[in-house]
Every structure is written in C-alpha cells, then in structure tokens.
Amino acid sequence: MLTLQFFIIIFGLGIIFIKLKIRVMKTKLLTPGILLSISIALISCNKSGNTPKNSNVSLSLPATVAQYYGPDDRRNNIATLGRVLFYDPALSVNSAISCGSCHKQAAGFADNVQFSLGFKNVLTRRNSLSIQDINSQMIPDFTYGDTLFRPGSSLFWDGRENNLGNLIMRPVTNHVEMGIADPSVLPSKLASIPYYANLFNNAFGSSQITPNKISGAIALFINSIQTGNSRFELAFNQGGINTSLLTPVEMQGMQLFENKYNCNSCHQTIGGNGTYNTSFSFMNNGLDVNPTDPGLGALTGNAADMGKFKAPELHNIALTAPYMHDGRFKTLDDVLNFYSNGIQKSQNLDGRLQDSSGNGNPIRFNIPNQDRVALKAFLNSLTDYTMVTDPKFSNPFIYQ
Ligand code: HEC
Ligand code: HEC
Numbered sequence: 529m530l531t532l533q534f535f536i537i538i539f540g541l542g543i544i545f546i547k548l549k550i551r552v553m554k555t556k557l558l559t560p561g562i563l564l565s566i567s568i569a570l571i572s573c574n575k576s577g578n579t580p581k582n583s584n585v586s587l588s589l590p591a592t593v594a595q596y597y598g599p600d601d602r603r604n605n606i607a608t609l610g611r612v613l614f615y616d617p618a619l620s621v622n623s624a625i626s627c628g629s630c631h632k633q634a635a636g637f638a639d640n641v642q643f644s645l646g647f648k649n650v651l652t653r654r655n656s657l658s659i660q661d662i663n664s665q666m667i668p669d670f671t672y673g674d675t676l677f678r679p680g681s682s683l684f685w686d687g688r689e690n691n692l693g694n695l696i697m698r699p700v701t702n703h704v705e706m707g708i709a710d711p712s713v714l715p716s717k718l719a720s721i722p723y724y725a726n727l728f729n730n731a732f733g734s735s736q737i738t739p740n741k742i743s744g745a746i747a748l749f750i751n752s753i754q755t756g757n758s759r760f761e762l763a764f765n766q767g768g769i770n771t772s773l774l775t776p777v778e779m780q781g782m783q784l785f786e787n788k789y790n791c792n793s794c795h796q797t798i799g800g801n802g803t804y805n806t807s808f809s810f811m812n813n814g815l816d817v818n819p820t821d822p823g824l825g826a827l828t829g830n831a832a833d834m835g836k837f838k839a840p841e842l843h844n845i846a847l848t849a850p851y852m853h854d855g856r857f858k859t860l861d862d863v864l865n866f867y868s869n870g871i872q873k874s875q876n877l878d879g880r881l882q883d884s885s886g887n888g889n890p891i892r893f894n895i896p897n898q899d900r901v902a903l904k905a906f907l908n909s910l911t912d913y914t915m916v917t918d919p920k921f922s923n924p925f926i927y928q
Contacts, residue, residue, distance in 0.1 A: 586926045587612060587723060603748060605730040606670065610749025613742060615923045618721060619714070620647040620706035627699065627746070628923055630656045633916055636844030637753060642855030646704040653704070654685055654821070655855035658848050660753050660915065661841060666692040667751050668744045670732075675744030685837045685853040686823045687810060692750065696743040711739045718742070753921055755843040757914040760797075760906070774909060781906025784899055789867070791903075793880055794839040797910065810836040811878040814871035814890050815852060823853065835876055846908045847916060860904055868895040 589608050597603045613619060615628040630644040630652070631637040639656035646652060666680035677693025689695045699705040700714070708714060715737035718724045725735040732741055755761065760782075763773035771779060786792045794811055810824045812835045819835030827833075837853045851857040857866065871881050871890035883891045895903070915921065 585723070586928070587924045588926055589924050602731065602733075603670065605727075606732070606745050607748045607752050609727045609731040610745035610747070611921070612723070612727060612924055613746050614749055615925055618717060619700055619708070621708045622647055624648075625706065630699075630705070631659050633921055633923075634847070636660060636847040636916060638848040640849065642850050646702070647707045650704045654853050655850060657685065657840065658844060659750055661755055661843060662692060662751050662753070664751065666747070668693055668747045670744060675740045675747075677743070677747065682810075682838060686827055687838055688827055692747045693740075693743045696746045697739065714739060714742060753915065755910075755912040755915050758843060758910050758912040760909040761843075761912070763909075775905065777902050777905045778909045781902035781904070781909075784903055785906055788899070789893060789895070789903070790880055791867075794878070795842050797842045809839070811839055812836045812874050812876040813839070814874050814877045814881055815856070815866075817872045817874055819874065821853060832876060835874055842907060843910050844912060844916065846911050860907055861900070864895060864900050864903060868893050868900075 589611070613627075614631075615626050617623045617626045617629075619626060624647045625645070630639045632639060636658040637660055638658035642655060643651040643653070644656050662683075663680040666678060669676040669678070675693065677691050679690045680692065681690065683689045683692065683695055689698065697711050700708050701711055703709075718737050719735075724737065728737055728741065729735045731745060756765070759774065759778070763770045774782070785797070791797075794813070810833070812819070816835065822834045824836040825831070825834035845851075846860065849858060849860070851860075851863050857863050869892050871877070871892075873888060873890050877888060877890060881891050883889050
C-alpha cells in the first residue's frame with residue numbers, strides 16, 4: 529500500500545515537473561520528464577517489495593532434491609535450481625511473490641486461504657491446488673540438450689493444461705498471479721542475480737538462461753514432490769493392506785470411503801497399489817443448483833460440462849483447507865456436512881450422487897456421527913508429514 533502511495537506521489541510530482549517545464553520553456557521536454565517520473569517511481573517500487581536485496585540473501589541447498597536419481601545424476605542439480613526458482617520472488621514482475629507464496633509446503637503445497645493474493649494484492653479466481661504427486665509421465669526430458677515436455681494428465685481445476693512445462697509459465701505471466709507479461713524478459717532479469725550463474729551452470733553445463741530451462745527446472749522440482757509416507761500409504765504399500773498399521777477406526781473409515789459412500793469412485797485414493805491419486809476426470813458434485821464458475825464447461829463450451837471440476841486427490845487433505853474450487857468450505861466437517869445432506873440438484877449432477885428416484889434428485893446420505901468420525905480418521909491418515917516437513921522441498925532462501 530505504501531508503495532502505491534509513494535508511486536502516486538512521485539508520479540504526480542513528475543507530471544507537475546513536466547507541466548512547469550512546458551509552461552516556462554514551452555519546449556518539448558515531455559518525454560524525458562515522463563521517463564524521469566516513471567523511473568523514479570519504479571525505483572521506489574523496487575525498494576519496498578518484500579524481497580531483500582540480493583546481497584543479503586544466501587541459499588541453503590541440500591545435495592539431493594529429486595528422489596528418482598542417484599547422487600551424481602545432473603538432474604539433481606536441475607531440481608535444485610528448480611527449487612530456488614520455485615521460491616524466488618524474482619519470478620514476479622515486482623519481485624513480490626513466488627510460486628511458494630501460494631503453494632505452501634506446510635499446507636501440502638496448496639494455500640491456506642480461500643483465494644490467494646497475487647503480485648499486486650489482487651485475489652486469484654480459484655482456490656490454490658496442492659502441488660504433489662504430479663504424474664511421473666510428465667517428468668521433463670533433458671537428454672537432448674534442451675528440455676522436452678510430454679503431455680500427461682489434466683492440471684488445474686478445469687484441466688485446461690496437460691503439459692507441466694507449458695503450465696509453469698502460466699502463473700509467471702498471469703496478470704493476477706505474477707504479472708511478467710513477456711516471459712522472454714525473465715532470462716536477463718535472472719542473469720542479473722548473482723546466485724543464478726552457478727546454479728544454471730551446475731544444472732545445464734552453461735550459465736545461459738532460457739525460459740525452457742526455467743520451466744524444465746521447476747517442473748523437475750515439482751515432480752519430485754510426491755507423497756508416500758502417509759500412514760495410509762505405509763499400510764497399503766506392503767502388497768495389500770497391512771491392517772496392523774492402521775487403527776480400527778481408520779480401517780472403518782477406509783471401508784466407508786470405498787463402499788458405503790462410494791467416495792473412492794471419484795477420488796480413487798485407494799487404487800490397486802494404494803498410491804493412486806485421482807481419476808483425473810471431471811464431475812459435478814452438486815455444489816450449486818446454478819454453478820457460477822462453469823469449470824470444464826468454459827473450455828469445451830458444452831452444456832453437459834458446465835460446473836464440472838477435477839475431483840482432487842485427497843493426500844494431505846487435512847492440511848489443504850479451505851476446500852473446493854472456490855474454497856467455500858473451511859473444514860473437513862463442512863465437507864462431510866455437504867456430502868451428508870447439502871448436495872444440490874444441479875443439471876449436471878453426477879449419477880453417483882443422485883438418489884434412486886431417477887429424477888436427478890441429490891442423494892441424502894445423512895451420515896451418522898460415528899461414520900463421520902471414521903471418515904475423518906481415514907482422511908487424516910492420508911497426511912504425509914515427511915513430505916510437508918522435508919527440508920529438501922522447503923524454502924532455501926535465508927534472508928539476513
Ligand atoms: C497468486 C497465487 C499463485 C501463484 C503465485 C502461483 N500459483 Fe499455482 N495455482 C494457483 C491457483 C489459484 C491454482 C488453481 C487455479 C485453477 O485451477 O484454475 C494453481 C494451480 C497450480 C497447479 C496445478 C496443480 C494441479 O494439480 O492441477 C500447478 C502445477 C501450479 N499452480 C504451479 C505453480 C508454479 C510452478 C508457480 C510459480 C511459477 C505457481 N503455481 C504460482 C495460485 C498460484
Ligand atoms: C461424483 C464424484 C464424487 C463423489 C462420489 C465424491 N466426490 Fe468429493 N469431490 C468431487 C469433485 C468433482 C470435487 C471438486 C468439486 C469442486 O471444487 O467444484 C470434490 C471435492 C472434494 C473435496 C475437496 C477437495 C479439495 O482439495 O478442495 C473433498 C475433501 C471431498 N471431495 C471428499 C469426498 C468424500 C469424503 C466423499 C464421499 C462421501 C466424496 N468426496 C464423494 C467429486 C466427488
């Protein structure tokens with residue numbers, strides 16, 4: 529706020545200065561005058577961003593970030609670079625926010641608010657999604673000297689991107705999120721920051737920076753953020769379920785999730801090997817009679833897709849509140865209340881959430897209290913505390 533006021537004052541002074549000049553000298557000092565006022569204003573802007581000057585920044589980087597590669601594999605260095613980029617506010621136009629501002633490790637790499645603040649304090653349109661368990665199909669390929677990205681499963685609430693490499697520059701250029709309208713200016717901006725020459729050199733054998741290398745490095749870092757150590761996964765990854773590793777109430781919740789309430793048919797948290805995440809398809813779960821956000825429908829223009837969204841994976845769900853694409857529910861209790869008796873008769877309501885009348889009426893589960901307790905215990909068993917506290921995924925910047 530202070531920055532904005534300062535900007536206005538300085539810009540105002542600049543304009544007055546120009547007017548005076550014009551009056552007194554009647555010459556065309558307009559251009560230098562405007563340039564002067566803009567540059568002073570921009571300098572004032574830079575000063576008060578929440579990024580300390582580079583000289584005051586140091587980095588704490590572990591040897592290994594990517595979990596798939598041996599210690600000598602250069603992809604570890606690429607992922608390490610990606611980690612720095614992910615947390616570096618320099619990727620926003622006014623160096624105010626980073627990817628990590630809206631994707632917080634402690635919140636399962638989602639945000640803990642309904643909508644997130646972008647670089648100029650404007651709110652995002654949707655609730656931030658957690659970044660975890662990105663399909664391994666999407667791991668970028670660095671073997672040809674440049675970065676190749678393969679398409680994979682649907683990303684974003686409405687699936688509008690299926691290529692992680694292309695996705696990375698979307699928040700960078702987004703006018704609400706990070707605001708760098710032209711990503712081709714990013715390499716020279718980063719080249720002026722002392723710590724990047726070494727990081728790029730270690731990763732790619734050259735300190736030359738390209739938008740593709742930036743995307744590739746962030747993509748590789750993101751790809752390395754995988755769950756696997758939640759109580760549920762540890763119990764399941766033993767070749768079938770090892771019931772002794774879950775409490776009876778967690779087991780009961782799992783059964784309810786899978787059978788009685790059929791949650792698993794959309795969220796597919798319990799797959800063949802227990803680590804399956806989501807069906808990556810789009811459904812309407814009856815949040816509204818008339819959805820205000822068309823979701824998938826905005827992309828396809830198809831009436832049958834209006835109000836359809838991705839059913840998110842539920843790992844770390846206890847940490848990613850608030851819930852749904854618009855963050856309308858604050859707690860898991862609110863979510864269970866909704867599925868219990870709040871589902872709306874929306875035109876595209878999924879058949880699995882309709883009752884047996886055949887009239888498209890929403891199902892009323894009226895979930896009894898003991899089932900809620902069990903469902904919640906099960907959902908809590910999906911939290912991977914290792915992932916959300918692992919130093920190798922944490923913010924590497926140390927500000928003095
Ligand atoms: C201002 C907040 C904000 C910033 C900054 C931001 N994001 Fe996001 N991110 C979001 C929101 C909100 C969504 C969900 C948007 C949607 O689905 O329409 C999202 C979704 C995503 C997804 C999709 C996840 C999935 O499972 O579908 C990925 C991946 C992602 N962001 C990566 C990044 C990266 C990389 C950066 C930095 C270059 C970044 N984000 C910066 C708010 C932000
Ligand atoms: C017909 C498919 C379907 C069924 C069945 C279903 N869900 Fe969902 N669920 C969705 C969709 C789609 C969303 C996202 C909706 C949105 O935001 O518009 C969602 C969202 C959620 C969320 C919020 C996720 C987040 O990251 O914000 C939770 C938690 C959840 N469901 C739990 C459950 C539970 C528990 C059950 C069983 C009682 C269940 N779901 C049954 C489709 C389904």
